[in-house]
Amino acid sequence: MNLKAVFPDNIFTQENDIDIIFRTYWIILKGRYVINNDQSIDVYGNIEFPNISGYLTELLLKFNKVSGDFNCSGLSLTTLKGAPAEVGGIFDCSYNRLTSLEFAPIYAAEFIFDNTVACLCTGNTNYFDKVSVIFRNSLSSIPEKIVQCKEMLPIIFKYQDFYQIWDDQRSLNMAGLDELVLEINEGLE
Structure with a gap:
């Protein structure tokens, strides 16, 4: 058996580098991880x-896939770049300094963010079973129309690109949102 084909030359260096990052930044891994060919990480467990x-x-x-929860709340994140594409449990990015939700997971069982995020555009079609918004203060950055429709957020995230509810400058397109809300009220799931 050719072990070079099974184990790339730098596999142990990669794992050591990742372990060093986990230890240096106190990232809590409850489970194990695997390094993918594209250098992304699949986690079988939770990240906090x-x-x-x-x-x-x-x-x-x-990160690529996390089978459990991914909790990056309470940091000072300005971007979600590097966030997992799939989260089997809760993805919580509340209490950060995010201006948009770009790079949010494509799928999460529950997606949590706060009302200081001005643009909910993720750049993807997202599938969230449940969406929760934490209201940190009374001065919400989220457009009022979306706050009024917060029960519809899982469906809004799913169809935001199709209905073009965000323009090129990531500003809310009210006509697109109104059309989407109308379709949701008529049974769109």
Whole structure:
């Protein structure tokens, strides 16, 4: 058997680098991880960033799939770049400094963010079983029309691109949102 074909030359270096990042930034891994060919990480378990990591403005690793929860709340993230594409449990990115939800997971059982995010555009079609918005303060950055329709958020995220509810500058297209809400009220799921 050719072990070079099974184990790339740099596999142990990759794992050591990832372990160092986990330890240095106190990232809590409850489970195990696998490094994919594209250098992204699949996690079989949960990922949590403790409050001691509150100074992080970006995710230091590129996650792909997380079978459990992914909690990156309470940091200082300005982007979700590197966030997993799929989360089997809860994806919580509340209490950060996000201006948009670009790079949010394509799928999560539950998606949690807060009302300081001005643009909910993710750049994808998203499938969230449940969406929760935490209202950190009374000065919401979320457009009022979306706050009024918050029960519809899982469906809004699913069809936001099809109904073009965000324009090229990531501003809310009210006509697109109104059309989507009308379709949801008529039974769109």
